[in-house]
Amino acid sequence: MLRAYHRENDQLSLIPPRDGLEEAVWIDLYRPMPEQVQAVVDLGIDIPTLDDMVEIEISSRLYLDEDSLHMTAMLPGSTPDGEPVSGPVTFILGPSRLVTVRHHAPRPFDSFPDRAARSASGVQSVDRIFLGLIEEIIARLADLLESAGHVLDKTVSDVFRPQARQRPLLLQSALETIGRESEVISRVRLGLLSLERVLSFYSATQGKTADGNRLKPILKGHQRDVQALEEHADFLSTRVSLSVDAAMGMISLQQSDIVRVLSVVAALFLPPTLIASTYGMNFNGMPELDWQFGYEWALGLMAATFVGTYLLLRWKNWL
The missing domain is CATH 3.30.460.20 (CorA soluble domain-like)
Structure with a gap:
């Protein structure tokens, strides 16, 4: 042009x-x-x-x-x-x-x-x-x-x-x-x-x-x-x-907030996961295998550790 x-x-x-x-x-x-x-x-x-x-x-x-x-x-x-x-x-x-x-x-x-x-x-x-x-x-x-x-x-x-x-x-x-x-x-x-x-x-x-x-x-x-x-x-x-x-x-x-939430969720479920893993090994020598209330005991123990971990995290102001 x-x-x-x-x-x-x-x-x-x-x-x-x-x-x-x-x-x-x-x-x-x-x-x-x-x-x-x-x-x-x-x-x-x-x-x-x-x-x-x-x-x-x-x-x-x-x-x-x-x-x-x-x-x-x-x-x-x-x-x-x-x-x-x-x-x-x-x-x-x-x-x-x-x-x-x-x-x-x-x-x-x-x-x-x-x-x-x-x-x-x-x-x-x-x-x-x-x-x-x-x-x-x-x-x-x-x-x-x-x-x-x-x-x-x-x-x-x-x-x-x-x-x-x-x-x-x-x-x-x-x-x-x-x-x-x-x-x-x-x-x-x-x-x-x-x-x-x-x-x-x-x-x-x-x-x-x-x-x-x-x-x-x-x-x-x-x-x-x-x-x-x-x-x-x-x-x-x-x-x-x-x-x-x-x-x-x-x-x-x-990103830190996301990682913190994931870490807290992992911490909450870690004790119940440990309990479930322990009672899920199914060795012949485990005395709880024939226990009539073993299932209810395991569920209660998992719930108690979940609540206890949650209260601990709230007390530490991590939640």
Whole structure:
């Protein structure tokens, strides 16, 4: 998919597919077809492949190619099937237009065109569009962290409810929820780290632009936001560990209760079982074999030892 935007009344407007890309200030390539890639290449812009984008070596993700900045960040998004993933997004910032290349769907790329005019940087230049898009991405990462924090709070609250120990499925569901939120936090943390590198690289090179000095306060604000969110992500990671410990602790208590009940039941029936085993040996030399009241005696003895064991356990507060 190729979406191209141009400036119109200080806003970003979508260019119809039948029109050319010469007036575009932002070209967004999402899982592009070869002919779409070729249309952008014809503008003199080199489009990286997915293999180039996922290259781990940092020099291949952040570099200056003639008069264009190539910056790749790992951002959370979703696949066409709706599965959450973390994938590479390449920002190609040239003198006259911004090109973004991605093979998954982070939400800011869909929401930014309608909000671009309300961003702190505006849309008056390509650099401002880039910083506005970064602002939208940071806001989305902040929303993901805040949502994860709310889910963890509710999950931990459910774990510590009195009825949680009597509901194994609730504790299992709590562990599954904590695991999912942990994955979200990890993807956001990776996105923040890569964004921090992108902003640092842009900061080192943005003096080449005429609008660079006026954009420095906005850039520094974005960098401070990223650092604050990184601290928030670290805090939530700690919350995840504590939440897992809490859920596992409740599961251990539940298992201890089950083992205690089984142990008490075994203890109650142990003396009667011993008596029944003794009188069930049937040796020729046993004097009770011909006793008229032997059966009643054995039953009474088993009942007495059962009651005596029960009273002993109650006296010890083991029941």
